[in-house]
Amino acid sequence: MKHTFRVKAVWDAEAGVFYADSDIEGLHIEAATLDEFESIMLDVAPELIMVNHRSLSELAQHPLKDLIPAIVWQRPDTEGAVV
Numbered sequence: 001m002k003h004t005f006r007v008k009a010v011w012d013a014e015a016g017v018f019y020a021d022s023d024i025e026g027l028h029i030e031a032a033t034l035d036e037f038e039s040i041m042l043d044v045a046p047e048l049i050m051v052n053h054r055s056l057s058e059l060a061q062h063p064l065k066d067l068i069p070a071i072v073w074q075r076p077d078t079e080g081a082v083v
Helices: 034-052 057-060
Strands: 004-014 017-022 070-074
Touching: 004 057, 017 034, 034 070
Parallel strands: 004 070
Antiparallel strands: 004 017
């Protein structure tokens, strides 16, 4: 029942922000720092998973602890990035 989702912060030098590369539907993050990116990601990613990747029948039939996914968070190689 558990599923693993991934989130990777990618540096966009032209825009001067980190943006999300993720398989979580609806997760769009742009942040100037990794700390800000991580804070936003930890705040919104679990809720987006529950809303966009779980059905109402799953939510009704299974304990929440069985539905909570793993989120693999990958910080970028910041070599060359201004952070």
